[in-house]
Amino acid sequence: MSKTVQQQDVSVLSASKRGLVYLTANDWALVADKAKRVEFKAGDLMVEKGKRTNGIYLLLKGSARVQIPSQKASSALGPGEVCGEISFIDELAATASVVANEPVEAYYLERSVLHSMFELFPHLGSRFYHSLASSLSRRLRELIEIAPSAKKE
Numbered sequence: 001m002s003k004t005v006q007q008q009d010v011s012v013l014s015a016s017k018r019g020l021v022y023l024t025a026n027d028w029a030l031v032a033d034k035a036k037r038v039e040f041k042a043g044d045l046m047v048e049k050g051k052r053t054n055g056i057y058l059l060l061k062g063s064a065r066v067q068i069p070s071q072k073a074s075s076a077l078g079p080g081e082v083c084g085e086i087s088f089i090d091e092l093a094a095t096a097s098v099v100a101n102e103p104v105e106a107y108y109l110e111r112s113v114l115h116s117m118f119e120l121f122p123h124l125g126s127r128f129y130h131s132l133a134s135s136l137s138r139r140l141r142e143l144i145e146i147a148p149s150a151k152k153e
Contacts, residue, residue, distance in 0.1 A: 016080020020131035035107035040100040047098040053084035062104035
């Protein structure tokens, strides 16, 4: 992958307010260097409910939807967002399916690669998990639709 493409990818990921928001510029350079770039066609399963992901996806281009069986509506994911993180964290099967709405380009980071990076750069691991926790917290709040009057100021 060319340096220009990698810089464009990092720009998309680091600009997202719904992604891994606590990573630094150096963190993103490491992630981009170790990630595999993958593509999905519209309708492809990116994550399949009931199967382990063994890593996470970071969307670069396109959009996908999270299909939660107990919910009528599906959540949308766009560039800069992550999916597969619940299975990544607990090492269990995915709790929902993620389907590409259109052609999607993403980075895939395998669990073993991430853990090796975290061993070498412990602060990267801390910022990475802090980012995942923040993302999951936001998604849970959106899912249960906390009323504005219930939010703390």
